[in-house]
Amino acid sequence: MIDHIGIAVADLARSRAFYDAALAPLGISVVMEVSEAMTGGQGAHLGYGRGGKPDFWIGSGKAASGGVHVAFAATDRAGVDAFHAAALAAGGQDNGAPGLRPEYHPGYYGAFILDPDGNNIEAVHHGQAQQEGEAA
Incomplete structure (x- = not known):
C-alpha cells in the first residue's frame, strides 16, 4: 500500500547527520540523493532505505513548506x-x-x-x- 513516505526538514545537513546516526543501528542509510537541480529548484532530498530502495525521505527547500x-x-x-x-x-x-x-x-x-x-x-x-x- 505505502511505497514510501517523506517529511520536510528545515536544515537538510543537520537532519542528515541526525538520521544517519539514528538509523545506522537499524541498517538503514542514504541510498539515493536527489539534488535541487534534479527537482527543478524544489529542494534537495535524501532517500533512506535498505537494499537500494529508498522508503523514507527527508527534503528541504520548497518541500519544507509542504x-x-x-x-x-x-x-x-x-x-x-x-x-x-x-x-x-x-x-x-x-x-x-x-x-x-x-x-x-x-x-x-x-x-x-x-x-x-x-x-x-x-x-x-x-x-x-x-x-x-x-x-x-
Whole structure:
C-alpha cells in the first residue's frame, strides 16, 4: 500500500547527520540523493532505505513548506493515471501530472497531488523502462 513516505526538514545537513546516526543501528542509510537541480529548484532530498530502495525521505527547500509526502503503490500505470484524475476531481491540486520520472529510476511512473492541507500525495508504479509509444 505505502511505497514510501517523506517529511520536510528545515536544515537538510543537520537532519542528515541526525538520521544517519539514528538509523545506522537499524541498517538503514542514504541510498539515493536527489539534488535541487534534479527537482527543478524544489529542494534537495535524501532517500533512506535498505537494499537500494529508498522508503523514507527527508527534503528541504520548497518541500519544507509542504508538510508530509506519502506515495501509494499502484499496480500499473493506468492506476497512477486514475489516481491523478480522481484526486483532481475530488479537489486536489496538480503537483505533477502522470508520467515517467527517469531521474528517479528507469520505469518510475508517478503522479503528484497536493491534498486540501498542502500535503504532497503521490501514486507510483515501478515498472520496466518502456520505449515511447509502447503500451503500459
